Amino acid sequence: NAGVTQTPKFRVLKTGQSMTLLCAQDMNHEYMYxxxxxxxxxxxxxxxxxxxxxxxxGEVPDGYNVSRLKKQNFLxxxxxxxxxxxxxxxxxxxxxxxxxxQGADTQYFGPGTRLTVL
Amino acid sequence: xxxxxxxxxxxxxxxxxxxxxxxxxxxxxxxxxxWYRQYSRKGPELLMYTxxxxxxxxxxxxxxxxxxxxxxxxxxxxxxxxDSATYLCAMSANTNAGKSTFGDGTTLTVKP
Numbered sequence: 001n002a003g004v005t006q007t008p009k010f011r012v013l014k015t016g017q018s019m020t021l022l023c024a025q026d027m028n029h030e031y032m033y034x035x036x037x038x039x040x041x042x043x044x045x046x047x048x049x050x051x052x053x054x055x056x057x058g059e060v061p062d063g064y065n066v067s068r069l070k071k072q073n074f075l076x077x078x079x080x081x082x083x084x085x086x087x088x089x090x091x092x093x094x095x096x097x098x099x100x101x102q103g104a105d106t107q108y109f110g111p112g113t114r115l116t117v118l
Numbered sequence: 119x120x121x122x123x124x125x126x127x128x129x130x131x132x133x134x135x136x137x138x139x140x141x142x143x144x145x146x147x148x149x150x151x152x153w154y155r156q157y158s159r160k161g162p163e164l165l166m167y168t169x170x171x172x173x174x175x176x177x178x179x180x181x182x183x184x185x186x187x188x189x190x191x192x193x194x195x196x197x198x199x200x201d202s203a204t205y206l207c208a209m210s211a212n213t214n215a216g217k218s219t220f221g222d223g224t225t226l227t228v229k230p
Contacts, residue, residue, distance in 0.1 A: 004161075033217075042222030043162075043206070090161050104150035104169065105210040105218045109161030 001026050004110035006091050012116045013081045021076040021113050023091030031094045032074040033058075033107065034066060036087040043090065049074055081117045089113045121145050124207055124221030133230050137194040141207035141221045144188065148209040151183050152218065153192045156204045165192070165205075197228045 007022045023032065034046040045058030047066040055066045063085060065077045074093075078085060092107040124141045131137055139153075149170055154162035168174045171185045180193040190209075194201055204225045208218040 031217075040222070043220045045217070048217060092161075103212075104152065104167045105208075106152065106164050106167060107154075107162075107208075107218065109154075109163065111161050112159075 003027065004091055004093055004108050006089075006110035006113050008113060009111065010114045012118065013078075014118050015082060017081050018077070018079050019081065019115075020078075021089055021091075021115075023074045023076070023093075023110060024072055025074075025091075025093040025108070026072060027093060027095070027108065028071070029093035029095050029108070030071075031096075031105070032068065033092045033094070034064070034074065034076045035090045035092065036060065036085075037090060037112075038087050046076065046089075081115075083117045085115065086117045087115060089115060119144065122207065122209060122219050122221045125224050126222065127224040128227065129224060130227045130229060131197055133197060133199060133228055135197050135228070137197050137201070137226060137228075139192040139194075139205050139207075139224050139226070141190050141209075142188055143190070143209055143219075145209070145211065145219070146185075146188070147211035148219075149212055150210045151181065151190050152208040152210075153179075153181055154206040154208060154220075156206060156223065158203070162206055194226075197226075199228050199230050202227045 033048040035043045049068040052071040091110040094107040096103040152167040153165040156162040178195045182191045204223040206223045207221040210218040
C-alpha cells in the first residue's frame with residue numbers, strides 16, 4: 001500500500017495564480033483532511049470530508065476550495081494565490097477505530113506539499 | 119484560549135534520559151487521546167492512542183491520561199537520537215468522529 005500520497009511535493013506560484021493540490025489514499029478511508037502547517041502555529045484544518053461527495057469547512061477555509069468526487073481522492077484548490085498561503089500543506093485520511101461511528105480518529109498523513117507564493 | 123495546549127519546548131536531553139511530553143485540554147468531551155511523531159520535513163505519523171483515563175505502553179513509549187485533571191503525557195524511556203522529532207498530541211470526542219484537535223507540538227532533540 002502506498003498510504004497517502006500528495007502531488008506535487010514542491011511548488012512556487014506568483015500572486016494571483018491558481019493551482020490544485022492532489023491527495024490520494026489507498027486505504028479505503030472515509031474521512032479525509034487538508035491542513036496547513038506554519039512555524040509556531042501547529043496544524044490548522046482547512047477543509048475536511050466525511051465521505052465521497054461531501055466537504056466541510058475547517059478552521060481556516062478562506063481562499064481555498066475542495067472537492068471529493070471519488071472516495072480515494074481529495075483535491076485542494078487555490079483560486080488566486082496570496083503570499084499568506086505560503087505554507088506546508090498536509091493531507092490526511094482516517095478511519096474510526098471502533099463501531100457505529102465511534103472510536104479513535106487515527107489519521108494517516110501524506111508527505112506534504114511545500115508551497116511558496118511570491 | 120485553545121482547546122488543547124502543549125508545552126512548546128524545545129526540549130533537549132542526553133541520550134538515555136527519560137522524556138516527558140505533556141498536553142492539557144479544556145473540552146471534557148474528549149475521550150480519545152493520540153500522540154503523533156513528526157520528523158523534520160515529513161508528515162506526522164501516529165505513535166499510539168488511548169481511550170479515556172489510564173496508561174498504555176508500547177515499547178519505550180508510555181501514554182498516560184488523567185481525565186480528572188484534563189492532562190495527558192507521553193513518556194519516552196531510554197531516549198535515542200532517533201527519537202529527535204516534533205511530538206503532537208491530538209484528541210477527539212465520540213460526537214465529533216472524524217475530526218481531531220491537535221496541539222502545536224513539542225520539538226525534542228536527543229543528544230548522543
